[in-house]
Amino acid sequence: xxxxxxxxxxxxxxxxxxxxxxxxxxxxxxxxxxxxxxxxxxxxxxxxxxxxxxxxxxxxxxxxxxxxxxxxxxxxxxxxxxxxxxxxxxxxxxxxxxxxxxxxxxxxxxxxxxxxxxxxxxxxxxxxxxxxxxxxxxxxxxxxxxxxxxxxxxxxxxxxxxxxxxxxxxxxxxxxxxxxxxxxxxxxxxxxxxxxxxxxxxxxxxxxxxxxxxxxxxxxxxxxxxxxxxxxxxxxxxxxxxxxxxxxxxxxxxxxxxxxxxxxxxxxxxxxxxxxxxxxxxxxxxxxxxxxxxxxxxxxxxxxxxxxxxxxxxxxxxxxxxxxxxxxxxxxxxxxxxxxxxxxxxxxxxxxxxxxxxxxxxx
Numbered sequence: 001x002x003x004x005x006x007x008x009x010x011x012x013x014x015x016x017x018x019x020x021x022x023x024x025x026x027x028x029x030x031x032x033x034x035x036x037x038x039x040x041x042x043x044x045x046x047x048x049x050x051x052x053x054x055x056x057x058x059x060x061x062x063x064x065x066x067x068x069x070x071x072x073x074x075x076x077x078x079x080x081x082x083x084x085x086x087x088x089x090x091x092x093x094x095x096x097x098x099x100x101x102x103x104x105x106x107x108x109x110x111x112x113x114x115x116x117x118x119x120x121x122x123x124x125x126x127x128x129x130x131x132x133x134x135x136x137x138x139x140x141x142x143x144x145x146x147x148x149x150x151x152x153x154x155x156x157x158x159x160x161x162x163x164x165x166x167x168x169x170x171x172x173x174x175x176x177x178x179x180x181x182x183x184x185x186x187x188x189x190x191x192x193x194x195x196x197x198x199x200x201x202x203x204x205x206x207x208x209x210x211x212x213x214x215x216x217x218x219x220x221x222x223x224x225x226x227x228x229x230x231x232x233x234x235x236x237x238x239x240x241x242x243x244x245x246x247x248x249x250x251x252x253x254x255x256x257x258x259x260x261x262x263x264x265x266x267x268x269x270x271x272x273x274x275x276x277x278x279x280x281x282x283x284x285x286x287x288x289x290x291x292x293x294x295x296x297x298x299x300x301x302x303x304x305x306x307x308x309x310x311x312x313x314x315x316x317x318x319x320x321x322x323x324x325x326x327x328x329x330x331x332x333x334x335x336x337x338x339x340x341x342x343x344x345x346x347x348x349x350x351x352x353x354x355x356x357x358x359x360x361x362x363x
Contacts, residue, residue, distance in 0.1 A: 018045045020070075021052050025211030026063040028056045035071025040080045041127045043098045049131070050105045057113055064115040064215050066207060067131060074122025074145070075132060081153065085315040088306055099158070099302055100353055102127060103295040106160050107355055110134040110291050115215040119207075120144050120188065121200050130159025133193045134291070137215055140185030140226070141200035146193060149180035154272035154314030154326065155305055156279040156298075162286045163294035168192050171242035172231050177279050178242075178250070179267045183231070190229035197226035237261055245284055247277045248333050272310040272326070273333045278344050285345065292355040297345065299353040304344045 020031040030049060032039035056062045069075035079102070087094045109116055109131060118132035119139055124146040132138055140146070148157035148165065157165060157177050165173030168191040176183065176191060188194040198206060202222050209218040231238070241253040241261060247268075254265035268276060282301060286294045305311040309329045317326035330336055 018042055019048050021048075023062065026061065027207075027211045028052075028059075028062040028065045029207070030065065030067045031070050032067070032076055033070045035069070035073065037080070038073045038077035038123050039069040039071070039075065039128075040077050041102065041131070042080050042083070043094070043101065046098065046102045046105050050101065050108060053105075053108055053112065062114065064117060064210060065112070066117045066119070066210060067135070068119040068203075068207070069122065072122065074128070075118070075120055075124045076128030077123050078126025078128055081315050081319055085312065085320060088312045088315075095306060096303055096351070099299055102130065102159065103299060103353065103355065106130045106134050107292055107295060110160070112136065117210065117215060117219075119203055120146060120185070120194055121203060125149055125182075126157075126161075127159050129161055129164070129193065133164055134160055137196070137219060138194040139196045139198050139203075139206075139219070140188050140194040141198060141203070142185060142227075143200045144185035144188060144194075145182045146185075146188050147181055147183045148177055149182070151178060151268075151271040151275040151279055152180045152314065153318050154275050154310030154312075154328065156275055156282055156301060158295075158298040158302055160291050160294055160298070162279075162282045162298060163289065163291055164193060165191065166283050166286050169232075170235055170239040172235065172238055174242040174250075174280065174283055175231070175238045175264065177283055178247075178271070178276055179264050180271070181264075181267070184227075186226045186229040187231045189226055190232045196223045198222045199224060234260070245280065247273075247280050250280075251333065272314060272328045273330055273336050274308065274310050274328070274340065275305075275314075277333065277336045277341050278305075281341050281345070295355055296353050300346075300348050301344045303348060303351065304346075 018033055020033050022029045034040060056065060084095045115137055116135035117137040118135045120132050121141045122143050124132055126148060148161040150156050165177050172191055185197055196219055206218060206222045237257055241257055242250055251265060251268055254261045313326050317323055
């Protein structure tokens with residue numbers, strides 16, 4: 001079980017199965033504690049984080065918050081997709097409930113009234129992006145491998161990822177979303193998913209400095225110039241190939257352009273055609289929306305994917321059976337009609353996620 005504490009009752013170090021909360025000086029520290037699963041998020045972890053962050057927001061003894069991952073593999077590999085797979089097979093509501101709570105956590109992090117520092121070291125994928133890239137101080141390292149790889153498992157970016165990637169320079173976010181590529185720290189900075197580069201070997205020193213020093217000064221002392229971004233170098237062909245709203249045309253341009261576009265073309269061609277088209281539509285529709293509105297749209301789309309075949313099949317092929325040979329339905333982009341895509345965005349009625357100011361204003 002994941003433990004919970006009242007603000008003043010929190011001891012110097014509180015150890016739970018899945019997440020650690022501790023107060024070090026004026027710093028509240030959250031450590032995701034499932035290193036064997038690269039700290040993949042469970043419902044219990046999300047609920048505990050939501051509660052503790054709400055308490056710390058009103059605690060004058062906590063000046064800033066730090067989130068990091070246990071072990072040496074990464075901050076967070078995303079949500080627990082094996083649990084999602086089992087819930088799909090059981091026809092349960094656990095995944096819908098998990099997403100609703102997770103999206104409330106993402107919204108809280110985005111509006112947090114104190115510096116929220118995320119160590120985006122190692123793997124930071126999917127839900128890991130949701131608990132880091134919405135924060136106010138986002139730190140990457142030479143070990144960072146981040147991204148939204150959902151199309152690989154027949155799903156689409158969520159946790160506010162569609163909004164984040166829609167704001168990336170040019171069409172670089174579209175490229176990242178459709179290919180699901182793992183990106184390094186320099187690319188994360190270019191995309192706008194992070195702010196600062198700090199060598200991984202200095203994170204422990206930075207964490208110690210944050211206990212007593214103002215966040216801005218401590219981070220500035222340890223930050224360094226990042227390497228060059230590959231995505232920034234590729235900006236010309238990315239913008240040329242990914243503009244527009246037609247997935248088939250994007251694929252045609254990538255194949256026609258030649259050179260280093262051949263890899264992304266084949267990567268996208270191997271993804272779920274439905275996921276590719278709905279991800280593209282999601283990125284286009286989210287422009288100009290608030291984070292709350294974006295999360296509501298992602299929830300609407302996500303529940304529709306739970307009802308379809310590709311999300312279940314993608315998890316099976318990649319994580320359960322690990323045969324890496326998903327059988328998508330439909331199998332080609334041409335078979336996914338405009339009506340099919342629009343159906344993913346239709347209102348859910350009573351099942352809608354309502355992220356009103358009343359519900360999300362924990363702080």
